[in-house]
Structures are given as structure tokens and as C-alpha cells.
Amino acid sequence: MQDSLKKTFPTFSNELIQEIQEHASIQSFKAGDVMMRTGQYINNTMLVTKGQLKVFREGENGGEFLMYFLQPGQACAVSMICATKSQTSQITAVAVDDVELIIVPLSLMEKWMMEHRSWNEFVIYTYRIRFEELLEVVDNIAFRAMDERLEFYLKRHSDACGCKDVKLSHQEIARDLNTSREVISRLLKKMEQRGLVQLHRNHIELLN
Amino acid sequence: MQDSLKKTFPTFSNELIQEIQEHASIQSFKAGDVMMRTGQYINNTMLVTKGQLKVFREGENGGEFLMYFLQPGQACAVSMICATKSQTSQITAVAVDDVELIIVPLSLMEKWMMEHRSWNEFVIYTYRIRFEELLEVVDNIAFRAMDERLEFYLKRHSDACGCKDVKLSHQEIARDLNTSREVISRLLKKMEQRGLVQLHRNHIELLN
DNA sequence: AGGTCTATGTGACAATTGTTACTGTAAGAG
């Protein structure tokens, strides 16, 4: 574990890695698992060591909205925030692949802040990255229409998986963008006519 | 200045306040001044000591979008982010009242992080508060229609000024919500018919 | 009073998005 930790979190000091090994636990999830749900009580922070996960915001009436992905080497800023106040989660997290996490309890999270410079910097870095990501999310919904948001969404997915095929149904895309399946079908069809994508069953091939 | 600093930032240690007095400078703005513009180069963090300011996100095509207010005792999280990377600003800030700021250069900002626990906690706290605020913003635009967003906007303004009168033209409101004046007029008229507000020239009175 | 702003009201229409209803079709189970 030490080696993989050092690889995934290269900025962590040796002492910090030592502490993590001694005190933190590991948790695994299968692809598709709901790892955290809105309203759930949280008192630890999660570091991603393997796999990829999606973080959603949920509306009162059951709507969902994809905010960002988390990759190995990253941490969930929302879990840090909630953990700090020992609050309930304001987001839902779903495993995209099989995921492995390091669980850091609140007490340690605060203790390390003063003891390990590399932890402190990691926390600040995490806030910063997520904050910037959220700014982009705000941009997208505030300034762009659904067609542009869809294009952006597809590009992000293709970047995340490193290939030109997005293996999602129209229904799943609609959920992530908080709209309806029909709207997505309509817009995808237009994109196909413009030669941007090739539509297949259960996956979309990006051209160009 | 020492007393007012201590009052506005009660969590700061005496040593930190001492350092601020020695090294930081003060800057003033008049109501309506644009304090920071998208694209401007930033290498310091700003702490609000007096007055109130609005923070906007700007779209490519000239649109604006109000994200949050900053009050005395708070700091601009975006300026922290940009300062950390010595980047250009991704937001626009406008003074609502006459505003007074403490300017903390990047070098000190980083130095204090390790030297002053109260500064470190303040930075974390600032990220946390702004992050939560941004989550609310995302909620509003992702899950709510313009009429609800308008109601929320008016309530926020009335809270901010502590009175039941919002002294804004329809045009200004439209800019803040990134829509058109006509839409705001229309929705306000409906609110008036529902007995929620009383419309006057250049200000809106909240009832109930 | 008359003139000149700016703010507001409003109707008509376009564009986008949401909703309903129904069709066809591919994939997988038995």
C-alpha cells in the first residue's frame, strides 16, 4: 500500500503516509454503487486511490445535476466541508468504475492540518481545484444553452475515459444534465446531422 | 486600526494582527466602483473591513451573473485562488457601498499559512463558506425557474441591507440574473398581483 | 410649461425546453 499511496499522492510526506497507513481505513465500491447520498451524515474525508466517481447535486424535487468527476489522487472537497462541520452531505457520489477510497476521520483531518505541511497544502489545493471546477459549472448553466452544455458534457466524458466513445444512454445523459431524455435525443440528432457524432445504441461516437 | 481589525476579524491572533498592520496596505473604493475586473492580473488577497461588494462571473458574450456578496470580516476566495497561482481574475467585483479593503500580498499570504494558525483557519473557513455559497448558486440556476430565482434574489438583497426596500431598477436586476429587463418587469408584475411586492420607481417594496 | 432623460408596462412573436404519447427496434432471457 505504501508504494501505491506514494504514487497516487506524490506530494505527501513520508511521515504523513506513515500516519495514513496507521490510522486510516480503506473502503471499496463497485461500479454503479451510490457511495454517498444527500442527507447522509458525514464525519470523514475521502481520498480516491482507484477508479473514478461522479459527484451530483440533488434538487428538492428529485432532480440531479452532475458537478464533477473525481480521479485517483483527488479528494472530495464537499466531504471536507461537511466533515469540518460534522454535517450531513449536500451531494451524492456514484462510482463510475470500481473505486477504492481512503477514509480519514474528522479528528485526524484537523490534527494533520497543523502537523503536516503536505496535508495542509493538499487540503487547500483540493478546495482550489473544486472551486474552479464549480465556477466552470456555473458558467455552463448560467451562460450556455442545452446544446452547448451537451457538447461540453460529451467532451468531458471522452476526456475522462480517454477514448472517443461515450458509453451512456440518452436517459443517463438527461439525468446528469437535469433535463429529459427527449431533449437529449433531439439535440444528439442535430449533432449527428452536423457531423459531430455518430449515434449507436448505448453509446455515442465522437467524430472529428 | 488595531481595534477595528480586532472587531472585524475576531479570530485573528494578536501576532497576526500585528503583522497585518506592519505589512498590509489599505485600499478604498466608492460605491459603484469596479474593484476588480475579469482578466485583471492578481497577486494579492483582499479582506473586507468596511462596506459591501458584489462578486460576478462574466460570460464570453458580455453577460454577467451575480454569485455572492462579501461583507466586512470576509475575504474573496477567488482572489485567494488566483493569488495562489498568480493568475488573472476570473470574476468581477463591484462596490455596493463605500468599501475599505486590506491588501495582503501573495508572498505573505503563503508565509502566514504556516506561521499563524488563525490565518490558516481563516483561509480554510473562507474557502468553505464560498464553496457552500457556490453550491447554492448552482442549485438556483440548475433547479429553479426565473420566477423563483427572482424571489430568492430579492430576499437576499433585503437581508443584505436589513430593510424591506430593494433599491434597484429592473435593468440592474436583469443584469445580475443574466436575463432581460422585460422578463424581470413581467415577473415582478406577477409578484405584485400575488401580493408579494409593491412596485415603485427605482425601488421594490417587499410585503408580507 | 416644455423638453429630455430614464424607468417601466405591455403586446406580439420567436426560440428553446419540457411533456405527452406513441412507434419501432435492438438485446437479452427463457
Next chain:
DNA sequence: CTCTTACAGTAACAATTGTCACATAGACCT
């Protein structure tokens, strides 16, 4: 192979929002 189910296409309509055009009204100056 056939049945079932999930996925995708599409037409028609509703609702919301954006845009254009123009009317009205108050504020302010001279």
C-alpha cells in the same frame, strides 16, 4: 425462436424565456 424490456426516434403541444416594438410615466433641468 419468441417474449420482454430498455433504448431511441419523433410529432404535437405547452410553458418558459428572449426579443422587438412601442407606449406611458415620472424625474429633472431650464
